[in-house]
Each structure stands twice: as structure tokens, then as C-alpha cells.
Amino acid sequence: QVQLVESGGGLVQAGGSLRLSCAASRRTFSQYAMGWFRQAPGKDRDFVATISRSGGSTDYADSVKGRFTISRDNAKNTVYLQMNGLKPEDTAVYYCAASPVPLFTTSRTHYPYWGQGTQVTVSS
Numbered sequence: 736q737v738q739l740v741e742s743g744g745g746l747v748q749a750g751g752s753l754r755l756s757c758a759a760s761r762r763t764f765s766q767y768a769m770g771w772f773r774q775a776p777g778k779d780r781d782f783v784a785t786i787s788r789s790g791g792s793t794d795y796a797d798s799v800k801g802r803f804t805i806s807r808d809n810a811k812n813t814v815y816l817q818m819n820g821l822k823p824e825d826t827a828v829y830y831c832a833a834s835p836v837p838l839f840t841t842s843r844t845h846y847p848y849w850g851q852g853t854q855v856t857v858s859s
Contacts, residue, residue: 736761738760739833740850741853742853743853752820754818755771767833767835770831772832784796784805798824802820816829821855829855830851831850833846
């Protein structure tokens, strides 16, 4: 089992920045690929970004490329999502997730462990 706790959400104006953090409970954190997903009201939970176990490989949804950056610190058992140039359409609950896949994955179904989510609201 991996327990994940997100933090860093909040209310920000369009064009602003936020940094989300996700702390994992296990010392084997480095054995998991990590991902960020988001869910807006009435919509599906969509992929945002993923990072490999070592942090050497990443992938992003087209809608956030060039604005968001995923990173991880395996010594601190933490994954981050730096969000710049925020837009109102980025408003959602953001979830981090852990996957045992060898590299990384954009598929929600490959992530068995999820955090409780943190709200991000971007005002226009």
C-alpha cells in the first residue's frame, strides 16, 4: 500500500502559478512511477503529467505542455507539479497517483494508488 497526500492547491488569478506537492508514505517511493490527474465538475478524471521512477522521463497532456512541469525528489518521497500560466480551464481537483509500471504511464487504470485530491481554482 502507498498512501499519498496532496497539498498546495488554492485560488489563483489567470496567468498565475501554483506548485502542488504529493507526499508518499513508503520508503519504496522510488519504485513507483507517479502521475498527476485532474477532474473538473461533471467531467472525467483526465491525465495531466507523469514521471518515471528515476525522474528521467516525463510526459504531459497537450493542454498543459510548456506550462506545467512534473518533478520528483525520491529522497523526500515527494512528487511535484509546477503550474505556470494558469487558465480558468485548469480549474479542477488535482490528484496524484502511484503506479508500479516499469517506466511511466498516462493511463488512469494503471494507477492503483491515489491521493484525496487538492482543489485548484483559477479565476479570470
